[in-house]
Amino acid sequence: MPPSPSPGRLTVVRNVADLRALVRAWRAAGETVGLVPTMGALHEGHLTLVRAALGQCDRAVATIFVNPKQFGPNEDYAAYPRGEGRDIAMLESAGAAALFAPGVEEMYPPGFATAVRVDGSLTAHLCGPWRPGHFEGVATVVAKLLLQALPDRAYFGEKDFQQLQVIRRMARDLDIPVAIEGVETVREADGLALSSRNAYLSPEERRIAATLPAVLRDIARDAPGCDGLDALTQAGEARLLEAGFDRVEYLTVNEAGTLAPASRGSHAARVFAAARLGRTRLIDNWPVTGHGA
Numbered sequence: 218m219p220p221s222p223s224p225g226r227l228t229v230v231r232n233v234a235d236l237r238a239l240v241r242a243w244r245a246a247g248e249t250v251g252l253v254p255t256m257g258a259l260h261e262g263h264l265t266l267v268r269a270a271l272g273q274c275d276r277a278v279a280t281i282f283v284n285p286k287q288f289g290p291n292e293d294y295a296a297y298p299r300g301e302g303r304d305i306a307m308l309e310s311a312g313a314a315a316l317f318a319p320g321v322e323e324m325y326p327p328g329f330a331t332a333v334r335v336d337g338s339l340t341a342h343l344c345g346p347w348r349p350g351h352f353e354g355v356a357t358v359v360a361k362l363l364l365q366a367l368p369d370r371a372y373f374g375e376k377d378f379q380q381l382q383v384i385r386r387m388a389r390d391l392d393i394p395v396a397i398e399g400v401e402t403v404r405e406a407d408g409l410a411l412s413s414r415n416a417y418l419s420p421e422e423r424r425i426a427a428t429l430p431a432v433l434r435d436i437a438r439d440a441p442g443c444d445g446l447d448a449l450t451q452a453g454e455a456r457l458l459e460a461g462f463d464r465v466e467y468l469t470v471n472e473a474g475t476l477a478p479a480s481r482g483s484h485a486a487r488v489f490a491a492a493r494l495g496r497t498r499l500i501d502n503w504p505v506t507g508h509g510a
């Protein structure tokens with residue numbers, strides 16, 4: 218028997234059968250369900266996704282799973298912040314109806330041998346080359362979560378803009394009958410995008426980190442009237458290094474749809490960056506306003 222939901226209280230399920238039973242019962246009763254996949258260590262950005270789900274659906278179901286398949290061998294899988302008790306309290310206060318928090322063996326039982334890979338320009342640029350296998354790990358786990366829950370809609374943040382585009386493509390290509398919704402990035406007062414990994418930043422690094430959105434915003438503002446995007450992004454990179462960033466992995470203007478490098482005259486471009494500050498890798502993006510890239 219699946220645990221029965223009680224109004225106002227969060228139902229926590231740990232296995233796929235219970236998740237399916239819960240969502241199926243709601244949908245059979247005529248209610249719509251929005252899914253919010255996360256890796257936990259929740260913040261206001263995640264809660265904004267829950268609220269977006271509740272704005273369009275009767276029930277919001279969050280998932281918390283730190284997915285080993287999307288971390289490279291030298292990345293922070295072991296160190297990734299975890300704290301389920303606090304996460305549950307936050308989800309409850311935001312009005313989520315359920316949390317699916319499976320263990321690794323529930324998602325990847327012995328013998329698991331399938332992967333979902335999105336090829337082409339959506340994964341060839343930006344984070345793709347810097348995190349080999351990352352988007353395959355994301356596409357695989359999100360395909361599973363969508364098929365496990367079969368919600369009406371699923372919500373993802375624009376902070377991870379490339380991830381959002383990869384997930385849209387994957388769901389479309391695999392005919393997964395779930396609407397993929399993007400939600401605008403939630404930022405701190407100084408512009409820094411909320412991110413679970415911001416917890417790694419020292420107070421000094423936290424101060425420096427605010428330079429990232431400032432540089433993106435300035436490039437986005439200047440790009441439309443500018444002849445040489447390279448000169449603009451090179452100046453931005455120099456500004457980040459001067460501010461104290463250790464390394465800029467990329468800082469480029471790319472098409473929002475294909476994620477290929479933008480050409481002059483583009484009507485829908487965004488500035489994208491990934492940069493390292495101490496042990497923290499920060500990513501962010503900003504829409505180019507006006508015409509031309």
Ligand SMILES: Nc1ncnc2c1ncn2[C@@H]1O[C@H](COP(=O)(O)OP(=O)(O)OP(=O)(O)O)[C@@H](O)[C@H]1O
Binds near residue numbers: 255263375415
């Ligand atoms: N500041 C934000 N605004 C809007 N959505 C966000 C924000 N931060 C994260 N999200 C979204 O929340 C979902 C879960 O993300 P995740 O659990 O990885 O959190 P995160 O803060 O992005 O963590 P990380 O620091 O690992 O990148 C993703 O769809 C992500 O895009």
Ligand SMILES: CC(C)(CO)[C@@H](O)C(=O)[O-]
Binds near residue numbers: 256377380
């Ligand atoms: C979408 C996601 C939950 C898949 O593990 C993760 O990549 C994230 O939290 O952005």
Ligand code: BAL
Binds near residue numbers: 377380
């Ligand atoms: N929020 C993106 C997940 C990751 O960096 O693995």
